[in-house]
C-alpha cells in the first residue's frame with residue numbers, strides 16, 4: 001500500500017512540475033541539498049511522525065558488515081535503538097559476518113521479501129552493481145551506510161557515513177606535526193581488504209607519507225579490523241622488523257589492542273613513554289581510555305552513531321520530501337595527555353566520561 005502511495009506521490013510531483021512548465025521532473029537525489037558535514041546527528045524521532053501513527057510499519061532490511069569490532073557493536077546497537085517498533089519500524093537485521101557473498105545474498109533476500117527500504121553497510125566496495133540494479137528494478141530504495149561502494153551514485157538513493165580518506169590524512173598530518181622532521185619507520189596494520197574504510201585510511205595516510213622522504217613504510221598487512229588479526233600481524237611484524245620500527249598504525253582500535261598485546265609479549269615499549277608511537281582509528285571508549293593512559297599516542301575518530309541520519313532520510317522519503325543524498329558524519333582526533341596538537345584534542349577524563357560507546 002505504501003509503495004502504491006509513493007508511486008502516486010511521485011506521479012503527482014511529475015504532473016505538478018509539468019504544469020509549472022518544468023521540462024522534466026528532478027529525481028529526489030538530484031534535488032536534495034548536500035548535508036553539512038558539521039551537522040549534529042538528528043534526533044531519531046525529530047524528522048517526521050512515526051509511521052505507526054499513520055497506521056503502517058516501515059520494513060527495513062539492514063545488511064550489516066558483521067561483529068568484527070567494538071565500533072561495529074556500537075553501530076549495530078545504535079541502529080537497533082533507532083529502528084525500533086516504537087519508532088514505526090520493523091528492522092530485518094542480518095549480521096553478514098564479514099562475508100561478502102553472504103551480504104550480497106542478504107540484500108537479495110530483502111528484495112525478494114519486498115521490504116520498504118534497504119540499508120547496506122558494504123563489507124567490500126566492489127561488486128555491488130548487479131544487486132543494486134535488482135533493488136532499483138524492484139523499486140526498493142537503498143541507503144548505503146558507513147562504508148562506500150564503487151558503484152555509481154545513481155545506483156542507490158543516499159550515502160551516509162564517514163570520510164575514511166580524510167581520517168587517514170588526519171593521522172598522517174598529526175604524525176608529521178609530532179615527529180617534526182624526525183625519521184619514521186612505519187608498520188601499518190590495515191583493516192579488511194577491499195573495504196572502503198581500509199582503502200581510504202591507507203590512501204589518505206600514504207598521501208601524507210609521500211610528502212615526507214624521511215618516512216619509510218616498512219610493511220602494510222591486513223588485520224581484518226579484529227583484535228586477533230591485529231595481534232597476529234604484529235607478531236609477524238616483530239619477527240621481521242624487531243628493532244627497526246618506531247611507528248605502528250592500526251586501522252582500528254581492536255587491531256591496536258592486539259598489537260599492544262603482541263608488543264607487551266615481546267617486551268617492546270610503546271605510547272608516549274615508549275619506543276613505538278601508536279596511531280589508532282575509531283576512538284571508541286576503550287580506545288580513548290588507552291589514549292588517556294598514554295598507550296595510544298593518537299586516535300582518529302570514526303563515529304558509529306549514524307542511524308538517526310538514516311531514519312531522517314527514510315522519513316523524508318516517506319513524506320515525499322527532499323533528502324540529503326550524501327551525508328558525512330563529523331569526526332575528530334584525540335591525543336594522549338602531554339601532546340599538544342593543531343589537529344587533535346588532548347584527552348581528559350571528562351572526554352572519556354562523555355564517550356558512551
Ligand code: AHR
Pocket residue numbers: 068069070071072146147197225251252253281282302
Ligand atoms: O567501517 C568502519 C570500520 O569498520 C571501523 O573503523 C572498524 O572498527 C569497523 O570494523
